[in-house]
Amino acid sequence: MARIKLNMPDNYLFSTELAVRISDINYGGHMGNDAVLSMVHEARLRFLKHYHYTEFDVEGAGIIMTDSAIVYKNEGFHGDRIQVDVTVADFNKYGCDLYYLLSNKDTAVEVAHAKTGIVFFDYDNRKVVTVPEGFRNKMLREP
16 A cells, blocks of 8 residues: 655744644654644644634634644653644635644654645635635745
8 A cells, every 4th residue: 555645844934842642652652643633733823823823713714624644753651742744736716725834842753744735714604715815925935
């Protein structure tokens, strides 16, 4: 079976730190795959909050996650401090991709690479809408 490969960006717009909780540990004694996706979700919420957005209000539009991909690089263990770097790329008419680099804060060892695709959504009218120009411009303007 072919493995998923993500071409990770070189630069990130935002960074946050999350701890590996005991509930993130699976029967193998390390962080479970579901915990990585939960960390990605939390990092996305913090990223949006940093720019004064929420998942229901990005320049007036909501967002919906359309897909996700995770490549596991190394184990994470209870108590590890995980740095999650986040950036935005691959804009199209209705959405974009968010990339997440998860690394052990103390050792700098990469734990996972992740990507989530999002589209912008009008929850009142239940339909996909175009990427808000203010969001696109803000993300493309950042260094």
